[in-house]
């Protein structure tokens with residue numbers, strides 16, 4: 001099954017991303033040529049999703065160094081390991097500063113910094129060090145799809161067995177997800193949406209339910225499109241309907257992605273995830289977090305230390321989409337608009353992009369290394385087997 005693409009390389013070897021602000025009505029790829037453009041695309045959420053932004057940062061960094069190696073005359077910063085280091089470390093810091101919560105971005109820039117230092121320590125010359133960095137940047141992106149498939153399988157099989165042992169009906173599984181965690185949020189296949197795709201591919205999925213995920217609507221704009229593209233049976237709900245859904249429909253699990261998982265299992269994910277977790281606990285519905293090892297931040301003991309990004313207040317006042325009924329522009333595309341849904345002088349606006357779900361509300365955390373289950377009676381996770 002082929003999903004959507006968030007990052008691709010054009011025929012002339014340029015990095016292109018699909019502008020996610022225009023989806024689902026317009027599919028437009030934009031070129032990312034510079035570190036500044038990558039930073040801006042991540043900050044403005046033209047590309048989003050923890051693994052996808054790490055991939056874009058790593059690929060753009062690789063492309064920058066590739067161009068430098070091909071340039072004639074060679075740029076001055078390639079004259080020695082020290083000048084290379086002094087030049088690229090601020091670039092990595094700049095990329096990392098684009099969004100604060102998703103630790104994958106920091107994991108990618110830290111990994112590149114480590115490669116840099118290891119190559120310097122090995123006594124390599126500046127051009128060889130640059131080649132090592134280019135290869136590492138490409139690896140960061142390249143590893144994503146394989147690990148997503150692994151997590152999807154491990155988490156999917158765990159869920160099938162878990163439901164079988166608790167609920168003997170053997171019916172197809174209905175799974176709720178929040179935000180967008182599919183191929184648009186990663187380099188392919190997805191995390192929580194990958195698990196849902198795996199259930200579908202193995203004939204075990206009933207329906208995928210997803211929240212709209214206001215105010216950015218990653219659910220109604222992106223998850224909807226991904227599920228339609230994959231022909232996965234799906235139902236959209238407004239964020240306010242999770243409790244009603246659990247009261248009135250059989251939901252076998254909630255599966256979400258993560259932007260950062262603390263050492264004890266506390267998990268930061270899209271705003272509204274915590275609400276769904278509280279309601280899932282109330283209804284005894286397993287709540288599963290699916291994320292790569294690079295999302296686990298062992299330096300952070302618990303969720304209280306996870307930095308939570310506050311988006312600009314104006315974003316909570318706006319809704320973007322196509323005009324309805326549709327009106328076509330001169331290119332024959334659906335006309336898009338951004339509409340204000342509040343008084344324009346509203347003063348108090350609370351707009352955190354993420355919330356933290358405490359570990360004691362999470363049933364299982366899945367990475368590419370396996371499934372960690374919170375032991376009966378324990379309030380936190382031992383993640384040592386899955387990192």
Ligand code: MRU
Nearest residue numbers: 048049050179181185257258270
């Ligand atoms: O603000 P976003 O759209 O970048 O938030 C994305 C999420 O919260 C995802 O659930 C998370 O990054 C996991 S993506 C595989």
